Amino acid sequence: MGYLKNKQIEYQERGYSSIDSIICTSCVGDHAIKSFIRNIGTKNKCDYCSKIRKCCKLEDLIGHIVESIRFEFEDATGCMHWEGKEGGFIGARTYDNYNMVFDKLSPEMGIEDEAVLTDIYKTLNDSIEWCDKDPYALRIHEEDYIEWKQFCKSAKSPTSSFEDIALKSQILYKITEHFQELGLIKNINKDTGFYRSVIHDKAENVDSAKRIGSAPVKYAAANRMSRKGVSMFYGAEDIETTLKEIGAKPSDTVTSAKFYPSERIKVLDLTQLDSIEFPSLFDPTKRHLRSPLIFMRNFATDVSKKCNGKPIQYLPTQIFTEHIRNFYKEFKLSGIIYNSSLVKGKKCCVLFFNNEHCIECNSNLKNALYMDKASLKNIN
Numbered sequence: 001m002g003y004l005k006n007k008q009i010e011y012q013e014r015g016y017s018s019i020d021s022i023i024c025t026s027c028v029g030d031h032a033i034k035s036f037i038r039n040i041g042t043k044n045k046c047d048y049c050s051k052i053r054k055c056c057k058l059e060d061l062i063g064h065i066v067e068s069i070r071f072e073f074e075d076a077t078g079c080m081h082w083e084g085k086e087g088g089f090i091g092a093r094t095y096d097n098y099n100m101v102f103d104k105l106s107p108e109m110g111i112e113d114e115a116v117l118t119d120i121y122k123t124l125n126d127s128i129e130w131c132d133k134d135p136y137a138l139r140i141h142e143e144d145y146i147e148w149k150q151f152c153k154s155a156k157s158p159t160s161s162f163e164d165i166a167l168k169s170q171i172l173y174k175i176t177e178h179f180q181e182l183g184l185i186k187n188i189n190k191d192t193g194f195y196r197s198v199i200h201d202k203a204e205n206v207d208s209a210k211r212i213g214s215a216p217v218k219y220a221a222a223n224r225m226s227r228k229g230v231s232m233f234y235g236a237e238d239i240e241t242t243l244k245e246i247g248a249k250p251s252d253t254v255t256s257a258k259f260y261p262s263e264r265i266k267v268l269d270l271t272q273l274d275s276i277e278f279p280s281l282f283d284p285t286k287r288h289l290r291s292p293l294i295f296m297r298n299f300a301t302d303v304s305k306k307c308n309g310k311p312i313q314y315l316p317t318q319i320f321t322e323h324i325r326n327f328y329k330e331f332k333l334s335g336i337i338y339n340s341s342l343v344k345g346k347k348c349c350v351l352f353f354n355n356e357h358c359i360e361c362n363s364n365l366k367n368a369l370y371m372d373k374a375s376l377k378n379i380n
């Protein structure tokens with residue numbers, strides 16, 4: 001077999017042909033592609049912007065791009081139904097190389113230069129028509145979300161015990177796995193406090209940790225993360241948010257105070273999901289987190305949602321809390337931080353400290369929340 005024939009077979013198999021140009025780090029926006037060029041490149045004059053920068057062969061970069069595309073897309077030939085007589089591939093979306101490069105990849109790669117995009121497009125194997133990986137199935141994050149919604153529905157009309165559902169629902173294990181992958185377990189240091197407010201009669205003098213802290217068991221109503229009769233500390237990062245969260249009216253008499261953990265604690269911080277940068281498709285170490293991140297952002301929005309005062313609406317999040325407390329038993333998870341549904345951008349918390357754990361001063365007690373007496377504030 002001749003050299004040219006061999007080359008043709010090689011190009012066919014790898015999905016792209018050959019090109020001589022070199023490209024620099026400044027011609028791409030995506031940080032993972034920049035790193036790729038930086039790692040294999042040498043200082044040279046870029047063929048596209050003429051700057052002297054770290055450059056690599058565009059052909060090598062296209063190899064990396066094709067490998068990355070294959071993480072979320074595949075060749076429609078062989079996995080999709082084909083209908084002749086102008087029917088084409090049927091039943092799911094497909095993308096030709098032009099759509100793939102100019103519409104789908106260009107924003108992800110952060111490449112705007114038409115000359116670069118055209119060279120990538122022309123080098124790709126033009127016989128390939130792309131489709132989403134596993135084109136007739138839902139995306140993984142869509143499947144996960146449907147599973148979570150089904151869980152929520154069944155949690156509201158339970159056929160087995162609360163503890164049983166918490167232990168046996170597979171979606172809850174999937175969610176805890178995502179916490180770990182996405183690094184959502186955080187330390188809260190002793191100097192980070194949370195406010196709590198209580199509405200009371202004007203005549204009552206409210207100034208003790210036991211009165212302002214977690215509600216005693218006999219008064220603990222069903223709440224977002226806890227069942228009726230389970231005492232937990234619900235607080236927020238500022239007084240204004242606590243007032244909104246407890247539904248205080250301007251005419252109400254309210255006392256607020258700030259509580260601090262007596263030692264460093266570990267919490268599940270769902271608010272971190274907002275600040276995690278969406279992983280690049282071109283980053284082989286992080287791109288597997290793209291799907292979990294989309295799902296977990298939807299999940300965190302659901303967890304924060306206001307439930308119009310109907311206790312049954314809180315059953316899914318109560319079971320979820322039971323699950324993670326049990327799952328992280330040895331790990332000693334002490335609470336959950338989530339976004340307030342009433343004050344945009346503010347954090348709320350539920351800490352697994354009951355009324356007994358709320359104390360007046362920072363003694364050497366462990367596993368406690370102490371009230372900062374100086375923070376006591378009476379409104380009205």
Ligand SMILES: [Zn+2]
Nearest residue numbers: 024027046049
């Ligand atoms: Zn350049």
